[in-house]
Amino acid sequence: MTNATDFRAWAAAGQSHIEATLQRLLPAPEIAPQRLHQAMRYAVLGGGKRVRPLLAFAAGELSHADAERVALAGAAVEIIHAYSLVHDDLPCMDDDVLRRGKPTCHVEYDEATALLVGDALQSLAFQVMTDHKLCDDAVVQLEMTKLLAIASGSRGMAGGQAIDLASVGKELTVTELEFMHIHKTGAIIRAAALLGLKCGAPLSAAEHAHLDSFAKLIGLAFQVVDDVLDADATTETLGKTAGKDAQQGKPTYVSAMGLARAKAFAEELRVEAMTALEDFGDRALRLRQLADFIVLRKS
Amino acid sequence: MTNATDFRAWAAAGQSHIEATLQRLLPAPEIAPQRLHQAMRYAVLGGGKRVRPLLAFAAGELSHADAERVALAGAAVEIIHAYSLVHDDLPCMDDDVLRRGKPTCHVEYDEATALLVGDALQSLAFQVMTDHKLCDDAVVQLEMTKLLAIASGSRGMAGGQAIDLASVGKELTVTELEFMHIHKTGAIIRAAALLGLKCGAPLSAAEHAHLDSFAKLIGLAFQVVDDVLDADATTETLGKTAGKDAQQGKPTYVSAMGLARAKAFAEELRVEAMTALEDFGDRALRLRQLADFIVLRKS
Numbered sequence: 001m002t003n004a005t006d007f008r009a010w011a012a013a014g015q016s017h018i019e020a021t022l023q024r025l026l027p028a029p030e031i032a033p034q035r036l037h038q039a040m041r042y043a044v045l046g047g048g049k050r051v052r053p054l055l056a057f058a059a060g061e062l063s064h065a066d067a068e069r070v071a072l073a074g075a076a077v078e079i080i081h082a083y084s085l086v087h088d089d090l091p092c093m094d095d096d097v098l099r100r101g102k103p104t105c106h107v108e109y110d111e112a113t114a115l116l117v118g119d120a121l122q123s124l125a126f127q128v129m130t131d132h133k134l135c136d137d138a139v140v141q142l143e144m145t146k147l148l149a150i151a152s153g154s155r156g157m158a159g160g161q162a163i164d165l166a167s168v169g170k171e172l173t174v175t176e177l178e179f180m181h182i183h184k185t186g187a188i189i190r191a192a193a194l195l196g197l198k199c200g201a202p203l204s205a206a207e208h209a210h211l212d213s214f215a216k217l218i219g220l221a222f223q224v225v226d227d228v229l230d231a232d233a234t235t236e237t238l239g240k241t242a243g244k245d246a247q248q249g250k251p252t253y254v255s256a257m258g259l260a261r262a263k264a265f266a267e268e269l270r271v272e273a274m275t276a277l278e279d280f281g282d283r284a285l286r287l288r289q290l291a292d293f294i295v296l297r298k299s
Numbered sequence: 300m301t302n303a304t305d306f307r308a309w310a311a312a313g314q315s316h317i318e319a320t321l322q323r324l325l326p327a328p329e330i331a332p333q334r335l336h337q338a339m340r341y342a343v344l345g346g347g348k349r350v351r352p353l354l355a356f357a358a359g360e361l362s363h364a365d366a367e368r369v370a371l372a373g374a375a376v377e378i379i380h381a382y383s384l385v386h387d388d389l390p391c392m393d394d395d396v397l398r399r400g401k402p403t404c405h406v407e408y409d410e411a412t413a414l415l416v417g418d419a420l421q422s423l424a425f426q427v428m429t430d431h432k433l434c435d436d437a438v439v440q441l442e443m444t445k446l447l448a449i450a451s452g453s454r455g456m457a458g459g460q461a462i463d464l465a466s467v468g469k470e471l472t473v474t475e476l477e478f479m480h481i482h483k484t485g486a487i488i489r490a491a492a493l494l495g496l497k498c499g500a501p502l503s504a505a506e507h508a509h510l511d512s513f514a515k516l517i518g519l520a521f522q523v524v525d526d527v528l529d530a531d532a533t534t535e536t537l538g539k540t541a542g543k544d545a546q547q548g549k550p551t552y553v554s555a556m557g558l559a560r561a562k563a564f565a566e567e568l569r570v571e572a573m574t575a576l577e578d579f580g581d582r583a584l585r586l587r588q589l590a591d592f593i594v595l596r597k598s
């Protein structure tokens with residue numbers, strides 16, 4: 001088996017595991033309020049690359065974490081991610097009609113329902129973080145829950161969104177862009193890796209710092225590649241509207257440094273991320289493959 | 300000192316305690332993203348009766364809970380409540396322009412900011428629940444955090460909102476109304492009381508059940524009184540638009556049973572709630588006073 005087919009099989013197994021976990025965690029569509037529960041399932045299930053849970057699984061291999069616990073923590077992160085997409089797509093935000101190749105939640109249902117879907121999904125994520133045993137020490141589990149709350153909030157993802165909104169029509173420096181993306185995308189990607197790790201046995205402080213560096217670098221790389229794909233790919237390939245950044249006057253790595261330089265920057269980040277994994281040897285195989293997958297993806 | 304002035308002094312002290320706690324928990328307005336943090340503070344600080352935190356304080360007296368811990372748990376509940384008001388006031392929901400005598404968040408700022416304010420406040424509430432020691436046992440603290448997550452989510456507050464939306468223009472039976480309000484308002488009021496209680500020493504199962512009954516009854520009474528006031532009071536007294544329920548075709552206790560019967564029902568609930576407190580003796584003084592305050596309030 002080549003490395004590539006081996007990784008594809010691992011990723012497919014992880015995606016199935018997460019899909020089954022999400023299926024189970026989301027309230028059944030026949031439970032009242034039915035329309036809300038149906039819309040929550042619509043927003044979360046049957047789509048997405050599940051990059052964040054895969055990152056949790058790969059990081060969990062460093063700490064020999066129980067896969068079922070990692071699946072729950074990874075699902076909580078994915079539920080936060082899904083809520084953020086539903087709210088981002090609303091008319092008062094990005095006003096988008098297509099997501100994962102399907103009508104966005106407020107188009108399929110209505111705006112008020114989409115607002116409540118996002119709100120209820122965020123609550124659900126914290127319910128998942130506290131409703132199951134995710135690690136042996138309840139104090140550590142409280143810390144994990146706090147980590148997800150901070151990564152989601154005004155100094156993490158929601159804050160990144162606010163900076164993004166304020167930057168429309170402006171030219172940002174690469175440093176300002178980085179600040180925005182470290183919050184908007186990076187915080188949750190970093191949380192996914194750290195939560196996967198913390199489901200298992202504690203690492204040394206140095207090892208923990210290495211994994212944290214990797215997670216930050218790969219989170220930034222993810223966004224640079226996102227910007228490149230928005231400029232370079234088609235709507236059909238992406239499953240969401242392509243070319244929106246330029247159309248909406250949003251500053252991106254492509255607008256800040258040009259397409260070729262942005263591609264090269266993503267590759268530099270990938271190499272740097274690999275370097276952060278050096279001490280882990282074979283335990284970091286899946287993290288390395290995932291870094292390649294994130295930077296080399298076409299959609 | 301009369302009972303009434305004694306209660307007013309206790310409530311004023313609790314409100315000050317909560318206000319100071321919220322001031323401290325909310326990110327400072329000069330921290331980036333500034334506009335988001337300013338809007339979060341606008342939405343939470345300097346307004347409201349703080350009924351939910353007062354209920355937490357009063358319930359905490361049953362279990363001899365540390366007041367500082369109760370203030371943190373009560374603040375988390377109040378932050379959830381504040382986020383729900385910001386989202387409820389949005390144009391795609393109730394489309395309201397006045398709240399606590401001030402322009403609503405999306406009027407003072409803008410819709411996208413108000414959306415993010417609500418999102419980030421919800422994250423902050425769960426950060427507060429996990430960032431401080433709220434009780435001696437971390438396992439119990441995880442349970443408390445779960446309780447707040449469930450009360451906020453699709454089978455609690457957000458679910459109640461969804462039922463509320465679906466009921467506009469319909470006539471509901473009193474049973475259907477009750478189902479809606481037990482979710483929409485009742486879940487968070489119940490959570491406030493239970494969280495205040497759980498900051499202290501565990502009660503017996505019977506005592507816990509009594510407090511839970513009280514919290515459910517008083518949560519429902521709160522909503523019945525809300526409906527009565529919407530029909531019976533002025534915008535100036537309320538600090539929010541009066542008469543909106545009828546105008547928007549929302550089913551209420553007043554539309555379902557008439558004004559006089561709704562007032563009598565609130566009083567019945569108050570008496571029943573008092574009965575649930577019988578076994579507690581003097582320890583439940585503040586809960587009794589608070590029940591009177593909730594049912595007899597004029598705004």
